[in-house]
Amino acid sequence: MFENKSGILLIAGLGFFLFSFVSNALVPILMYRHLPEQTVEQLVTQNVLYQFEDLKIRYPEQFKTYVGEATAENCAKLLKRGRDVYVAEGCWHCHSQFVRPVSNESRRWGPVSQTIEYQNELQRPVMFGTRRVGPDLSREGGRRGNDWHAVHFYDPPTVSPDSPMPKYRWFFDGAPNKPNERGLAVILYVQWLGSWLESYPLYENYLPIQESMSNPTE
Amino acid sequence: MNSTTSHELAAEPIDPTELVEERLVLWYFLAAIVSISISLLGGLLMSMQLIHWNPHDGVEYLSPGRWRMIHTNAIAYGFIANSFLGALHWAIPRLTLKKVLCRRLSYFIFAAWQVVVLSTVAGILMGHAQGVEWGETPVWIDPLAQVGLFLVAINFLTPIIRAKGPLYVSLWYFMAAFVWTFLTYAMGNFMPQYYVSGTSAGAITGLFIHDLVGLFVTPLAWGLMYYFVPILLQKPIWSHGLSLVGFWGLAFFYPLNGIHHFLLSPIPMFLQYSAIVATVAVEFVVLTVIINFFGTLWGSSRALVTNIPLRWFYTGMVCYFLTCLQCSMQVTISFQKVIHFSDWVVGHAHLVMFGVFGLWFFGMMTYLFPRLLRHPWYSRNLCEWHYWLTAVGIFVMASDLILAGLFQGYYWVSLQPWDASVNGSQPFWIVRFVAGVAIISGQICFFVNLWKTWRLARASDVESLLPNTTYGPAWTAE
Numbered sequence: 001m002f003e004n005k006s007g008i009l010l011i012a013g014l015g016f017f018l019f020s021f022v023s024n025a026l027v028p029i030l031m032y033r034h035l036p037e038q039t040v041e042q043l044v045t046q047n048v049l050y051q052f053e054d055l056k057i058r059y060p061e062q063f064k065t066y067v068g069e070a071t072a073e074n075c076a077k078l079l080k081r082g083r084d085v086y087v088a089e090g091c092w093h094c095h096s097q098f099v100r101p102v103s104n105e106s107r108r109w110g111p112v113s114q115t116i117e118y119q120n121e122l123q124r125p126v127m128f129g130t131r132r133v134g135p136d137l138s139r140e141g142g143r144r145g146n147d148w149h150a151v152h153f154y155d156p157p158t159v160s161p162d163s164p165m166p167k168y169r170w171f172f173d174g175a176p177n178k179p180n181e182r183g184l185a186v187i188l189y190v191q192w193l194g195s196w197l198e199s200y201p202l203y204e205n206y207l208p209i210q211e212s213m214s215n216p217t218e
Numbered sequence: 219m220n221s222t223t224s225h226e227l228a229a230e231p232i233d234p235t236e237l238v239e240e241r242l243v244l245w246y247f248l249a250a251i252v253s254i255s256i257s258l259l260g261g262l263l264m265s266m267q268l269i270h271w272n273p274h275d276g277v278e279y280l281s282p283g284r285w286r287m288i289h290t291n292a293i294a295y296g297f298i299a300n301s302f303l304g305a306l307h308w309a310i311p312r313l314t315l316k317k318v319l320c321r322r323l324s325y326f327i328f329a330a331w332q333v334v335v336l337s338t339v340a341g342i343l344m345g346h347a348q349g350v351e352w353g354e355t356p357v358w359i360d361p362l363a364q365v366g367l368f369l370v371a372i373n374f375l376t377p378i379i380r381a382k383g384p385l386y387v388s389l390w391y392f393m394a395a396f397v398w399t400f401l402t403y404a405m406g407n408f409m410p411q412y413y414v415s416g417t418s419a420g421a422i423t424g425l426f427i428h429d430l431v432g433l434f435v436t437p438l439a440w441g442l443m444y445y446f447v448p449i450l451l452q453k454p455i456w457s458h459g460l461s462l463v464g465f466w467g468l469a470f471f472y473p474l475n476g477i478h479h480f481l482l483s484p485i486p487m488f489l490q491y492s493a494i495v496a497t498v499a500v501e502f503v504v505l506t507v508i509i510n511f512f513g514t515l516w517g518s519s520r521a522l523v524t525n526i527p528l529r530w531f532y533t534g535m536v537c538y539f540l541t542c543l544q545c546s547m548q549v550t551i552s553f554q555k556v557i558h559f560s561d562w563v564v565g566h567a568h569l570v571m572f573g574v575f576g577l578w579f580f581g582m583m584t585y586l587f588p589r590l591l592r593h594p595w596y597s598r599n600l601c602e603w604h605y606w607l608t609a610v611g612i613f614v615m616a617s618d619l620i621l622a623g624l625f626q627g628y629y630w631v632s633l634q635p636w637d638a639s640v641n642g643s644q645p646f647w648i649v650r651f652v653a654g655v656a657i658i659s660g661q662i663c664f665f666v667n668l669w670k671t672w673r674l675a676r677a678s679d680v681e682s683l684l685p686n687t688t689y690g691p692a693w694t695a696e
């Protein structure tokens with residue numbers, strides 16, 4: 001059995017692989033089968049729409065050319081496009097999207113990541129990330145304005161002096177106040193991150209509303 | 219070799235040049251060399267970006283983000299896969315005494331696989347990358363790659379199935395690896411893209427990343443070690459029992475490791491713990507394999523000085539032991555708290571992909587190129603320079619990045635501003651750049667040597683040289 005062809009092909013080749021697939025992949029799939037996958041349309045909350053309309057106000061001509069009307073459908077479309085840009089440029093190789101329950105991460109980034117946050121179409125494939133050259137982005141949305149992001153994508157050192165992040169000039173029509181489709185999309189995508197949380201936008205020393213109201217003198 | 223086949227060998231000598239399609243081995247190795255050149259340039263660009271030395275920042279097709287993906291994919295599917303296919307075309311017919319299924323199919327696979335590699339590079343460059351680590355191959359090339367892997371399996375499994383008598387260790391690894399590679403590629407490239415999202419997809423991409431290393435690269439590479447090392451040392455493997463432990467231990471425990479890539483993530487904790495336990499178990503299995511190979515070397519260690527291919531192999535094995543030892547520590551939760559997301563992991567990845575498998579391929583190429591070209595190496599000194607620049611380069615790079623990872627991890631835990639970790643990494647990133655330049659210089663020595671050897675081989679009368687005469691003695695143990 002251990003040295004013949006059928007043993008190696010069937011037990012080692014197929015059997016052990018299937019065992020690992022069942023125990024390591026099917027188990028989580030079955031465990032989370034009650035959490036339905038949200039579509040992009042369902043992800044367009046008021047928080048995202050606010051940023052979407054803000055893009056229209058700040059870059060009216062660019063917005064009209066590349067997006068059109070500020071409708072919820074267009075917002076979903078742009079959001080999906082933003083995710084594609086995020087994947088295509090390999091952003092996720094230097095920015096993670098999960099906050100771990102250790103190493104003071106919840107103090108730096110905000111609430112620890114939960115499974116429900118990833119059950120949506122934009123996490124297909126999941127964007128956990130693999131390396132943090134730059135900060136975690138899972139609670140980045142809303143913390144900074146769209147102008148900041150535009151300038152940052154155009155020339156990171158302008159707003160973040162020591163940043164080794166590349167310049168993404170091809171997101172723009174020649175100037176930081178003229179983001180093209182990819183620029184608008186990726187800015188919206190970054191602003192979407194964390195938009196599903198109560199703590200959006202997450203600022204330092206954030207306290208949930210009940211807690212801050214229960215002790216108003218502080 | 220078992221008694222039946224060696225008996226047949228004695229009765230009826232078989233000319234290996236008829237069994238082996240040597241031209242194809244040569245072509246695969248050249249494709250591998252082109253791929254690693256592309257990959258090294260990508261790595262160089264990324265390392266220059268991090269230390270603010272990128273001369274072309276802001277150019278779309280020179281984007282370090284895209285070239286970083288080309289860097290890893292050109293290694294996995296260009297350098298490693300092509301080197302394997304070349305070496306397997308050499309080893310499998312010799313081990314089984316049977317030709318591969320079909321000569322035309324072999325050439326078709328060669329062409330198709332180069333299309334896969336070039337499409338991957340072009341696709342990533344055009345911004346079509348897929349969001350799966352080590353599987354950024356664009357979604358539109360995945361089906362062709364899948365068909366290619368199927369054909370590879372058919373082409374190579376046929377001679378193994380046809381072979382009579384007990385199977386040699388190498389062939390266990392090869393057989394299992396052809397099945398695993400096909401399944402792994404399908405799982406990683408299609409499931410998280412089309413069928414599963416979120417945390418479960420994370421579990422699957424973790425499995426994919428790990429299986430690609432553990433079930434595609436590792437078994438094929440160890441199978442080739444079991445083939446080449448006894449030939450170079452001219453003695454059998456030390457212990458057959460340990461070979462069995464090594465193979466079956468790998469086959470059982472390695473596939474269960476995947477989730478350790480996303481520890482402390484929202485993936486269920488009990489699955490994370492099971493991956494940790496399985497990873498530590500792999501370390502013990504690895505130990506048996508290492509003991510077996512050093513047991514084989516015992517008494518012949520002088521060969522490490524005289525025999526450069528053998529030196530490549532055993533240096534790779536030392537790296538393999540180190541990287542697996544490191545792995546069994548870094549998967550623990552206490553290490554993870556500090557080193558996850560840091561350059562520690564990048565150092566680990568370089569140590570295993572280049573420090574182990576890269577070195578082994580250079581060993582195989584150093585051994586096989588003179589045999590394929592029918593001419594000894596142009597310069598042994600250049601072979602030495604290739605070895606030393608590469609080996610020292612990867613050793614410095616890996617230790618430097620691992621240390622950098624510890625610094626970064628502690629910067630983050632201590633809640634200093636983010637920039638502190640980036641600025642604190644600069645000295646390490648500069649050392650990494652220098653180590654990278656050393657590795658590239660080593661490869662330039664290799665390419666020059668190869669070019670000169672090629673020219674000499676062309677100039678001399680090929681027909682007058684019999685195989686295994688002029689270039690043989692230099693690389694075999696005395």
